[in-house]
Amino acid sequence: MSSSFADALVVDDVSKHFGGLKAMRHVSMRLGAGERVSVIGTNGAGKSTLFNCVAGALPVSSGTITLFGQDVTRWPAARRARAGLARTFQTSRLFLQLTAAQNVYVALGAQMKGHPLRLARREGARWERVAELLDRVGLSGRGPQIVGDLSHGEQRQLELAMALALRPRLLMLDEPAAGFSPAERAHLVTLLNALPEEMSLLLIEHDMDIALAVATRVIVMHDGEKLLEGTPDEIRRSERVREIYLGGAVGDAA
Ligand SMILES: Nc1ncnc2c1ncn2[C@@H]1O[C@H](COP(=O)(O)OP(=O)(O)OP(=O)(O)O)[C@@H](O)[C@H]1O
Numbered sequence: 001m002s003s004s005f006a007d008a009l010v011v012d013d014v015s016k017h018f019g020g021l022k023a024m025r026h027v028s029m030r031l032g033a034g035e036r037v038s039v040i041g042t043n044g045a046g047k048s049t050l051f052n053c054v055a056g057a058l059p060v061s062s063g064t065i066t067l068f069g070q071d072v073t074r075w076p077a078a079r080r081a082r083a084g085l086a087r088t089f090q091t092s093r094l095f096l097q098l099t100a101a102q103n104v105y106v107a108l109g110a111q112m113k114g115h116p117l118r119l120a121r122r123e124g125a126r127w128e129r130v131a132e133l134l135d136r137v138g139l140s141g142r143g144p145q146i147v148g149d150l151s152h153g154e155q156r157q158l159e160l161a162m163a164l165a166l167r168p169r170l171l172m173l174d175e176p177a178a179g180f181s182p183a184e185r186a187h188l189v190t191l192l193n194a195l196p197e198e199m200s201l202l203l204i205e206h207d208m209d210i211a212l213a214v215a216t217r218v219i220v221m222h223d224g225e226k227l228l229e230g231t232p233d234e235i236r237r238s239e240r241v242r243e244i245y246l247g248g249a250v251g252d253a254a
Helices: 047-055 077-082 100-109 116-121 123-136 152-164 182-193 208-214 232-237 239-245
Strands: 007-018 021-032 036-040 062-067 085-087 170-174 200-204 217-222 225-230
Touching (some): 007 047, 021 062, 021 225, 036 047, 036 208, 047 085, 047 170, 047 200, 077 085, 123 152, 152 170, 182 208, 200 208, 208 232, 217 232, 225 232, 225 239, 232 239
Parallel strands (some): 036 200, 085 170, 170 200
Antiparallel strands (some): 007 021
C-alpha cells in the first residue's frame, strides 16, 4: 500500500506475533488527513494490538507503518508523538492527587519549549489554554477538582483534554467509552464530532453505536485479521458483522 502526502497514516501488511500467538495478521489500512476511522471487533480481535503498533508501544513483527508520509515503523512512541500523534490509554494515566486543571497544565508542558523566563511570561496564556481545553471536553468549572474525586466519565473526558493539549494531527482513542453511562456515551459522541475538522481520528471501540456514530469509515477486525471495511451504513447492514457480534460463526455471506 503506497503512501500519499494526504495520508495521516498508512498501515501496510502489518503482523504482530506474541511467541506462537498471531495476534494480528497482514493488516493494511489507510487514514486520510481529517478522516475519522473506527476499528471494531469482539474481544481478542486484535484491535489494541493494531493500536499499540501504530502508537509505537509495540514493535511490529513485519510490515510498515507510515505517519504523515514518513516511515515510522522503527520509531519509538515518543518520536511518533512529536510527529503529531496523540493517544489515550484503556487504563488511566492521570495524576489522581492533582486537580483536573493541573493535569492539563502538565500535559501542555510537554509541548512547550523555550527559555525559562519566556515560558514564565507565557504562564497566563498557558492557564487560559487549560481552561479552553477543559471547556472543549465539557469539564468547564471542574478545573479545581482533585482528579481522584471526578467520576469515571469525567476522568476519561480529562484524558481527552490532555491528548488535545498536544495539538495532535492524529488522535487515537482506545475504547474511550469503556465504563460510560448512556448519557456519557451520548456526550462523548457530541465531543468527538466537534473535534477540529483537520484532525484525523482513529478510534478503537467496542461499542458499535459510538464507533458508527463518529466514523466516516469503519474497519472490522476478527481473529487478528481485517475482515471488512466500509461506511457506517455498510457495516450496519452487514450480515457478517451481525454474526460476529452475536457470537455466531463467521459465514461467507458479506
Ligand atoms: N502482550 C501480549 N502478550 C501475549 N498475548 C497478547 C498480548 N497482547 C494481546 N495478546 C493477545 O493477542 C490477541 C489480540 O488481543 P488484543 O488485545 O489486540 O484484542 P482486542 O481486539 O483489543 O480485544 P479487547 O476488545 O478485549 O481489548 C488476544 O488473543 C490477546 O490475548
